[in-house]
Amino acid sequence: MKQEFTISIYSENHVGLLNQVTTIFTRRHINIESLTTSESAIPGVHKFTIVVFTSRDTINKLLGQIERRIDVLKAFVFTAEEIIHQEVALYKVKTEALLNSNEIEKLVRQYGARILEVTNEYTVIEKTGHKEETQELFDKLDRFGVTQFVRSGRIAVTKLNQELLSNYLVKLDNDKSILD
């Protein structure tokens, strides 16, 4: 049975790593629903957050292949229940539409969004939330004409108390046999 998984990959920050990681998915014809990459809390360690729909069996095999890459430190997989995740969306509407009625302002309040910038021509609204929420706001705002819309990839933290990778790195330091 296919379900949504969020994969966190920690790697060295080397040129070409994104390609190394994504080919593991493309080779099995698995579509990446969302991908975010940036430096992690640990200096020098890069973090990828990838969302895919697939089966538990496939995700375990993918994880094995990802961890096999020399420059990958560790990969973890989570179901939606195991993480807190967010995406950020930006909406551009005509300022005229904002001023014509109080509908857009109401939506902004109702959805916990905020206005980032207002100019004579356009207004930019920002909302963070799950994809369904940012999509819902888009559908409602679009009635007044959204001229640009963009949504980021997912970012996520686990519900666990400790940072998984920090533990792992400490273990690496203590257990020299892992390195040899």
Add this chain to the structure above:
Amino acid sequence: METKTQPKTQEANPMKKQRMNGSEAVIQSLLHEGVDLLFGYPGGAIMPVYDALYHYNDKLHHVLVRHEQGAIHAAQGYARVTGKVGVSFVTSGPGATNAVTGIADAMVDSTPLVVISGQVAAPLLGTDAFQETDVVGITQPITKWNYQVKRAEEIPEAIAKAFYIARTGRPGPVVLDITKDAQFGMLDFTYSKDVKIRSYKPSKPVKKDSVAEAVRLINLSKKPLALIGQGVILGGAENELKTFLEKTGIPAAWTLLGLSALPSDHPLNVGMLGMHGNYGPNVKTNESDLIIAIGMRFDDRVTGNVQKYATNAKVIHLEIDPAEINKIIFADVPVVGNVKESLPMITEMAAEKNHDEWVKEFRACDKIEDQKIIQPELYPAKEGLTMGEVVRRVTEVYNDDAILVTDVGQQQMMASRYFKFKNTRSVVTSGGLGTMGFGLPAALGAQLGQPERPVCCFVGDGGIQMTIQELGTIWQTKAPVKIILLNNNYLGMVRQWQELFFDRRYASTLLENPDFQTISKGYHIESSIVDDRSELDAAIKKMVEHDGPYLLEVKVEKEGNVFPMVPTGASVSDIRLE
């Protein structure tokens, strides 16, 4: 698993810094890694390295191949028989892309290689410069690791890392792409083999509880079957395997790449697994109650239909690469780690036993196979020469102690089935990738790696033509490779499938061949041709006694087939004897 460490050279003290350019640093680094032989082909972007090599000709012998694919296959042959890392130089662009097939072959067959490719100067990268290709991008999925070196100072560390990664853990090919300006750039050279990579764990320590669980299953099992893969050879665990089998009395079958890990005449050796393997181990896989997979990866040519594979068995999987566990076949007990460590741990705790009755069941299968297939193939009464009888005669003449190199196809399966072995690391064949054209250059590399041992290279008339130009390299090196060309004027394995599964529609498998005798003569290689059984023994004798490379062409029957056979999609126990 650490493949055999290369001997330390008496080079300059690594701690003492020497000023030199990047190209010389490449050569010095290779010397520090104990490299004394490499295969390659020069070109614009690697010329500075070749220029540096010129001054080290006495320490580092370079074999000039005729095509870069040959350089990689030769390095593979060398690595497989010696346990050392094979090394190749290729130039940028077409040099590197020609090497791709060999690199992919080494990746899937876990062969330790370091391939150094020249690259255009760093300022030209991405400009579609002459002979520029994205080598790192192209080779990324087919290398264990690859890296582009753009500064001379990076060279010693990158090479140390490349060798470390190539030979440790599950071995594999590494590509280092070195820009031309890095080859010219100056650096203060020091070399340290003490490589630490925090993101790379070559081998995990074996878990004691998984060993205990494996032992429990082994002690309970009535019908255990051990499957030997190349992991045994790569881990240097041949003796550990033998001790394990002899204490537990468990019969053992081998994969194509596990061949020669256990002597052919060992009483517990029950033959070859898979598509063209032996009848017994295939049929008995589905009767066995315990499969002990040792350093193998359940390739589809071994398992046939996985839904109908080992249906009555629990599975213990001893494997160094955690990604192989549960990849194809679910492991009830995974034992991750080098089999050289895990096997003795299991042997120590396992009960001393024999499974004579169970082994007899294999021997009963052998009788059926012998009567239906092996006797007619090895001692044919019909007119045409069979591939099997040629293989039998050659292995007998060498007293079952030659190195076998094969190409891909019918001759590969015949040779693997009927060649016999006393010693390990005696087979070089393209398993996972099935690369036609592999044989000839791989045989050259194997011979240069083991100059004292006879090397027999079985090739077909199709495969030899894919890398036939390496006859030139064989001649130039005078490597005394014995090439046995089994010529049936067909792409035999494809033709066999067309016969069996495509209603004899022989689409594009009939070859109009050149005169191989003339070609051999053109390359100054002694040769002869046989098409009659009465001449075979004398021809083989002449080949064996010839001092130097030799090509023996045998005109075999045109439409011979390799049996038994597990058809695609069928269960191993549905193996066909005809």
